[in-house]
Amino acid sequence: MPGSRGPVTASAMRRDATLGPRLVLLMHGCFLGLRICTWPLLEVGIGVCNLIGFVAVCAALFFGFGFRASSLLQQMDLLGLVALGIGGAFLTEVVDFHNHQTLLEGTIFTSANYIEILAFVPAVWMVHQTAKKGEDWSSISGATRERQATAFFSFLVCFYILEDLVSAYRLMGVETMGAAGHIVHFLLLSDFACFLLAHIYNPDKLSGGLLRWWGPEQNFV
Numbered sequence: 001m002p003g004s005r006g007p008v009t010a011s012a013m014r015r016d017a018t019l020g021p022r023l024v025l026l027m028h029g030c031f032l033g034l035r036i037c038t039w040p041l042l043e044v045g046i047g048v049c050n051l052i053g054f055v056a057v058c059a060a061l062f063f064g065f066g067f068r069a070s071s072l073l074q075q076m077d078l079l080g081l082v083a084l085g086i087g088g089a090f091l092t093e094v095v096d097f098h099n100h101q102t103l104l105e106g107t108i109f110t111s112a113n114y115i116e117i118l119a120f121v122p123a124v125w126m127v128h129q130t131a132k133k134g135e136d137w138s139s140i141s142g143a144t145r146e147r148q149a150t151a152f153f154s155f156l157v158c159f160y161i162l163e164d165l166v167s168a169y170r171l172m173g174v175e176t177m178g179a180a181g182h183i184v185h186f187l188l189l190s191d192f193a194c195f196l197l198a199h200i201y202n203p204d205k206l207s208g209g210l211l212r213w214w215g216p217e218q219n220f221v
Contacts, residue, residue: 020123021152022065026078027119028159029057031085031112042105044112049162056155064151081121085114153193160186 032054035044044050061067072078089110093099099106164186171179 021148022061022067023075023078023122024119025057025061025065025152025155026067026072026075027081027115027122028155029054029061030078030082031115031119032057034108034112034115038108038112042108044109045163046166049166053159053162056159060151060155064148077122081118082115085118086111089114149197153197157190157193160189164189 032050035047035050036054038044039047039050086107090107092110092114093103093106096106101109164182168179168182168186171182
């Protein structure tokens with residue numbers, strides 16, 4: 001029928017899923033990789049924590065989502081977001097007349113921050129798109145969903161213990177509001193992780209809205 005929407009194919013669902021948790025992890029891998037590569041020139045965050053986080057996100061992608069490094073260049077959404085973050089950082093540093101760093105150092109520091117800010121954009125976009133299309137993914141394999149959710153949130157919670165709580169401790173006596181912001185961010189993330197994991201491991205409570213966020217089963221062998 002004219003104007004009717006055809007069935008959602010498996011390939012189309014996989015394309016939509018690239019804007020889900022797997023891409024969020026890839027974005028984290030990108031800004032952590034940038035921090036590590038530029039460590040000799042400029043330390044962004046805590047150097048050792050960046051190394052631990054990068055290894056952890058690679059493990060989450062491999063064991064949770066079966067992701068392979070050979071698929072990296074095929075992730076056009078990822079490349080676009082990274083380019084947006086770096087481009088925005090460069091323009092920010094060019095027009096920032098009060099910056100005491102060199103243009104290169106400032107661009108590196110701001111790029112890492114902008115890419116981290118953009119890391120959760122794929123999840124927000126996926127919720128918007130799937131809600132608009134009204135797709136129902138309740139038939140997704142429960143075991144696969146549980147494995148992916150566990151890998152995803154295990155990384156996020158552990159990483160932000162280092163990123164938020166350690167940073168909050170270091171800032172406590174210097175910038176009280178900054179330290180409080182880190183703590184609030186970690187509490188919100190932990191609350192969301194516990195809520196979603198509890199529902200994923202109890203399918204009777206799992207609503208279509210949560211499934212839309214999580215996306216369909218993904219395999220990248």
